[in-house]
Amino acid sequence: MHPCVVIIFSLLLLCLETTSANQLAAVEGGDDNGGVNRCFEKEKDALLHFKSLLQDPSDRLSMWTAEQDNCCEWSGVTCNNQTGHVTDLDLMLFGLVGEISHSLVNLTYLNHLDLHYNSFHGNIPVIIGSLTQLRHLDLGGNNLNGPIPRSIGSLTRLRSLYLGYNNLNGTIPTIIGSLTQLRYLDLGGNNLNGTIPRSIGSLTRLRSLYLGYNNLNGTIPRSIGSLTELKYLDLSSNSLYGTIPPELGNLTNLELLSLSYAGMCRLENLEWLSPLSHLEVLEMDGISLAKTNHWVDVILSLPKLWLLSLDGCELSQVMYPYSSSFLNSSSSSSIVDLSLRNNSLTSSMYRWLFPLTSNKLHILDLSRNMLDGIPKYLGNLCSLEHFYFYNNFGVIKFPDFLNNLSGCTSLSLQRLSASGSQFTGSLPDDIQKFTSLTHLILYENQLKGTISKKLWELPNLKILDLSESSLHGFPSSDYMSNRSHIESIQLSSCKLGPHFPKWIQELKNLTSLDIANNGISDTIPLEFWDSWPSRLTFLNLSSNNISGKVPDLSSNFDSNSVIDLSSNRFDGPITNVSSTVALLNLSRNKFSGGISFLCQVVHGFLVILDLSHNFLSGQLPDCLWHFKELQVLNLEHNNLSGRLPASLGSMINLEALDLYKNNFSEEFPLSVKNCTSLKSLNLGANKFSGNLPVWIGESLSGLYVLTLRSNNFSGSIPLQLCQLASLQILDLSVNHFHGRIPSCLSNLTIMVQQGFSQLQNLDPNNPLIRYSYNVDHVMIQWQGSEREFIRSNMKLLRSIDLSSNNLTGEIPYQITNLDQLIALNLSMNALFGKIPWNISEMKNLLTLDLSRNKFSGEIPSTMSQMSLLNDLDVSFNNLSGRIPSSTQLQSFDPSRYEGNLGLCGPPLTKKCSGDEQSGIQHIIGESEGEGIDELQGWFYIGGAIGFTVGFWIACGALLLNRRGRFAFFMFLDSFEDWVYVKVVVFIANLKKRRT
Numbered sequence: 003m004h005p006c007v008v009i010i011f012s013l014l015l016l017c018l019e020t021t022s023a024n025q026l027a028a029v030e031g032g033d034d035n036g037g038v039n040r041c042f043e044k045e046k047d048a049l050l051h052f053k054s055l056l057q058d059p060s061d062r063l064s065m066w067t068a069e070q071d072n073c074c075e076w077s078g079v080t081c082n083n084q085t086g087h088v089t090d091l092d093l094m095l096f097g098l099v100g101e102i103s104h105s106l107v108n109l110t111y112l113n114h115l116d117l118h119y120n121s122f123h124g125n126i127p128v129i130i131g132s133l134t135q136l137r138h139l140d141l142g143g144n145n146l147n148g149p150i151p152r153s154i155g156s157l158t159r160l161r162s163l164y165l166g167y168n169n170l171n172g173t174i175p176t177i178i179g180s181l182t183q184l185r186y187l188d189l190g191g192n193n194l195n196g197t198i199p200r201s202i203g204s205l206t207r208l209r210s211l212y213l214g215y216n217n218l219n220g221t222i223p224r225s226i227g228s229l230t231e232l233k234y235l236d237l238s239s240n241s242l243y244g245t246i247p248p249e250l251g252n253l254t255n256l257e258l259l260s261l262s263y264a265g266m267c268r269l270e271n272l273e274w275l276s277p278l279s280h281l282e283v284l285e286m287d288g289i290s291l292a293k294t295n296h297w298v299d300v301i302l303s304l305p306k307l308w309l310l311s312l313d314g315c316e317l318s319q320v321m322y323p324y325s326s327s328f329l330n331s332s333s334s335s336s337i338v339d340l341s342l343r344n345n346s347l348t349s350s351m352y353r354w355l356f357p358l359t360s361n362k363l364h365i366l367d368l369s370r371n372m373l374d375g376i377p378k379y380l381g382n383l384c385s386l387e388h389f390y391f392y393n394n395f396g397v398i399k400f401p402d403f404l405n406n407l408s409g410c411t412s413l414s415l416q417r418l419s420a421s422g423s424q425f426t427g428s429l430p431d432d433i434q435k436f437t438s439l440t441h442l443i444l445y446e447n448q449l450k451g452t453i454s455k456k457l458w459e460l461p462n463l464k465i466l467d468l469s470e471s472s473l474h475g476f477p478s479s480d481y482m483s484n485r486s487h488i489e490s491i492q493l494s495s496c497k498l499g500p501h502f503p504k505w506i507q508e509l510k511n512l513t514s515l516d517i518a519n520n521g522i523s524d525t526i527p528l529e530f531w532d533s534w535p536s537r538l539t540f541l542n543l544s545s546n547n548i549s550g551k552v553p554d555l556s557s558n559f560d561s562n563s564v565i566d567l568s569s570n571r572f573d574g575p576i577t578n579v580s581s582t583v584a585l586l587n588l589s590r591n592k593f594s595g596g597i598s599f600l601c602q603v604v605h606g607f608l609v610i611l612d613l614s615h616n617f618l619s620g621q622l623p624d625c626l627w628h629f630k631e632l633q634v635l636n637l638e639h640n641n642l643s644g645r646l647p648a649s650l651g652s653m654i655n656l657e658a659l660d661l662y663k664n665n666f667s668e669e670f671p672l673s674v675k676n677c678t679s680l681k682s683l684n685l686g687a688n689k690f691s692g693n694l695p696v697w698i699g700e701s702l703s704g705l706y707v708l709t710l711r712s713n714n715f716s717g718s719i720p721l722q723l724c725q726l727a728s729l730q731i732l733d734l735s736v737n738h739f740h741g742r743i744p745s746c747l748s749n750l751t752i753m754v755q756q757g758f759s760q761l762q763n764l765d766p767n768n769p770l771i772r773y774s775y776n777v778d779h780v781m782i783q784w785q786g787s788e789r790e791f792i793r794s795n796m797k798l799l800r801s802i803d804l805s806s807n808n809l810t811g812e813i814p815y816q817i818t819n820l821d822q823l824i825a826l827n828l829s830m831n832a833l834f835g836k837i838p839w840n841i842s843e844m845k846n847l848l849t850l851d852l853s854r855n856k857f858s859g860e861i862p863s864t865m866s867q868m869s870l871l872n873d874l875d876v877s878f879n880n881l882s883g884r885i886p887s888s889t890q891l892q893s894f895d896p897s898r899y900e901g902n903l904g905l906c907g908p909p910l911t912k913k914c915s916g917d918e919q920s921g922i923q924h925i926i927g928e929s930e931g932e933g934i935d936e937l938q939g940w941f942y943i944g945g946a947i948g949f950t951v952g953f954w955i956a957c958g959a960l961l962l963n964r965r966g967r968f969a970f971f972m973f974l975d976s977f978e979d980w981v982y983v984k985v986v987v988f989i990a991n992l993k994k995r996r997t
């Protein structure tokens with residue numbers, strides 16, 4: 003909701019400004035050239051050159067040709083009707099692609115240049131500064147990069163400057179302060195850094211200043227307080243710090259103020275807000291209000307405020323949220339949309355919430371707090387339509403909760419979202435009072451008992467989500483006829499089984515159904531598929547025990563739909579699939595036969611196709627030309643065979659190709675060369691043979707997983723592999739590679755960079771995001787057994803496995819540069835020489851296997867410093883000398899050292915010469931104690947996070963706004979991995995301590 007407000011304001015401004023600028027343009031003119039609307043040759047040439055640098059896929063510039071004499075009549079061009087000079091160039095939304103030509107410099111009389119919402123790239127040309135007549139300059143919504151040229155300071159007549167939503171970087175030039183005529187300035191949504199120049203205070207006529215969504219740092223300059231005409235000020239989502247200057251209180255015309263996530267900004271009080279009597283929208287999410295006593299009084303003094311968003315403001319820490327006089331005042335707020343999410347609030351907050359709520363309130367968000375109930379007055383808000391109460395941690399009886407809402411709120415409430423809380427009890431008859439209810443979202447609670455039949459009688463109910471609850475009493479089919487208003491039913495992990503819930507068939511307008519993991523062991527009645535409406539967009543029947551055939555599904559699904567039938571016992575051939583499906587997951591069933599059904603897909607909507615773990619056989623058909631959108635193709639664990647077809651190369655968006663455990667054969671598939679978006683390629687456990695092509699390094703430069711294990715590849719490891727700068731997992735094990743280990747492996751950049759790799763996730767606007775699919779994953783040999791890593795916990799994993807080949811030579815010493823490497827397996831080769839002395843520089847190694855080679859010499863004593871190492875195997879080499887002392891190295895099983903005749907000392911029983919009298923030395927690794935403490939900390943955090951992760955991933959959070967949810971997952975992704983890896987180490991260490 004909040005981002006929308008900003009966008010609507012911006013659009014509004016844009017329209018206003020466009021009209022006023024046009025009027026200005028019309029007034030302009032003067033130097034009499036006689037010609038009415040003729041076109042100057044020089045300007046025409048400039049326009050033609052401008053066009054020559056552009057692609058124009060929508061043909062909007064088709065008139066722009068040398069033959070069309072009068073350039074004043076060209077689309078988007080306006081000339082002054084007295085002088086004939088080009089004054090306006092208005093190409094907004096023309097779909098143009100290309101660079102902005104320098105020839106613009108010859109449009110000397112231009113006063114309106116609008117290129118908004120195209121795909122211009124490259125820099126903003128410096129010559130823009132010579133268009134000194136410009137009043138309106140709009141280059142927003144393109145892909146421009148580079149800095150804002152300082153020459154912009156010459157455009158002193160500018161009234162509006164829009165450069166927002168590009169990729170501009172660098173700082174905001176100080177000279178911007180000379181544009182004193184500016185009314186509108188929009189630099190938001192770029193990558194600008196540096197400080198906000200103080201000179202911005204000279205722009206005293208500014209009405210709108212939008213600097214949000216950049217990386218601006220430094221403090222908010224006090225000089226902004228001189229912009230007294232300002233109506234809209236947005237500094238949100240930056241990295242600012244310091245005190246928010248109380249001078250903002252001088253901006254008495256302000257209508258919108260957004261400081262959400264502006265940075266680590268401090269606030270001592272909110273008194274300065276009181277004079278802003280025109281303020282309608284106030285967003286301060288993520289800014290601590292912990293010290294702002296009496297903030298409620300201030301908010302109540304703002305007569306026009308309708309949107310207040312204070313998410314994550316530490317409101318629970320405010321000592322005195324309101325003054326004593328406040329208790330007597332009868333002032334009531336005008337707020338329509340109030341969000342107080344994520345503030346650790348307890349129910350004592352209801353004292354000060356009361357005056358902030360009124361019959362004007364439409365939206366109330368109290369989610370992510372510690373509330374253990376609601377007061378009765380929330381049931382008397384006669385306009386409340388949306389009430390968000392998810393993720394509250396107090397135990398609440400749901401019948402009481404409903405009862406407290408059952409004043410006039412029950413008539414207005416449309417959306418109740420209270421998932422992930424601690425509601426207990428049943429879904430009582432009281433629900434019938436909520437006649438306006440369209441969305442009832444209660445997944446992940448502790449609800450038990452019967453569902454009142456009245457629920458299904460609610461005349462407007464569209465979306466119901468009771469996933470992960472223990473409610474029973476689902477209706478019979480008879481009862482459900484005529485319930486055509488219901489559009490979405492989400493009941494995953496409930497207790498619907500063992501029979502297929504036939505009543506679902508009666509819901510003729512259902513577009514989304516999730517009954518995954520319900521213990522259904524049944525076949526699906528044919529009528530279910532037959533009577534299905536064709537508008538279905540989401541069907542999840544996964545993780546049940548459903549058997550039988552799946553009929554032709556080609557007509558049942560709407561565009562961009564998601565079908566998940568995975569982990570059931572469906573069998574028979576896969577017949578036909580709708581071309582409109584975006585995600586099809588039939589994995590872990592008993593489907594058999596060929597996959598030629600793919601050839602019937604003629605439009606390319608499919609984004610994810612998972613047919614893994616079935617009994618599919620035959621070849622991959624050569625008809626993949628239509629799969630242009632496909633990002634994930636998973637066919638692992640089937641019986642597919644033969645050569646990979648050439649049409650595979652048409653999947654230009656393919657990011658993950660997984661063919662693990664099939665019988666594919668012949669050379670490394672040439673067709674893959676064209677799949678330049680590939681990030682994860684798994685050809686393991688097949689019968690591929692021949693050399694590795696050298697083009698891998700160049701063509702597949704985005705690869706982060708390359709798994710070729712268990713094939714018949716031969717030849718040497720091509721040096722070009724070292725160009726894969728993002729490669730995190732390289733598994734060439736169990737093949738016939740020979741020759742040396744390329745020393746250039748030390749160039750695998752990601753393995754020497756600290757922190758998380760920048761794995762890209764699917765586009766957040768993709769409908770599939772709401773559905774938690776493990777987009778890709780990798781099976782690796784991890785400490786002796788096969789382990790699955792999914793994309794989210796892959797971020798920290800960096801592993802090289804070259805084991806079971808015929809590699810010879812020494813370990814190149816450069817390889818110790820790979821200090822972020824976590825697992826290295828070189829076992830079962832013919833490597834010789836010494837273990838590199840500085841191997842301890844690979845300080846993040848958790849597992850190192852050098853066994854069954856011909857290494858000689860001593861185990862480097864520096865290895866005793868590798869405190870994270872929890873799995874080491876050097877058995878069956880020619881190593882000699884004493885095993886260096888550290889708890890780490892002595893804690894491994896003696897078998898990890900066996901087969902080295904010259905090795906001695908603990909944990910081997912063989913004593914080294916000279917040890918007899920002195921006994922066993924035991925040196926504890928220096929850093930170990932400290933390390934364990936840190937890990938312990940991580941472990942506890944891990945416990946807490948585990949809980950949250952579980953409940954988020956379980957049901958797919960349907961209700962949250964998309965942006966919020968995506969950010970949350972991004973955060974968890976990175977956090978969870980750290981925890982994960984750390985916990986593995988911690989547990990391993992604990993075990994060792996005990997033994």
Ligand SMILES: *[C@@H]1O[C@H](CO)[C@@H](O)[C@H](O)[C@H]1NC(C)=O
Nearest residue numbers: 027028029038039082083084
């Ligand atoms: C020229 O422009 C002026 C100002 O917009 C307008 O009033 C007038 O009608 C125009 N003349 C012609 C011939 O289009």
Ligand SMILES: *[C@@H]1O[C@H](CO)[C@@H](O)[C@H](O)[C@H]1NC(C)=O
Nearest residue numbers: 044047048051104105107108
């Ligand atoms: C501007 O026009 C002059 C004269 O027609 C021409 O020589 C020059 O190349 C033009 N400049 C650009 C940058 O196109």
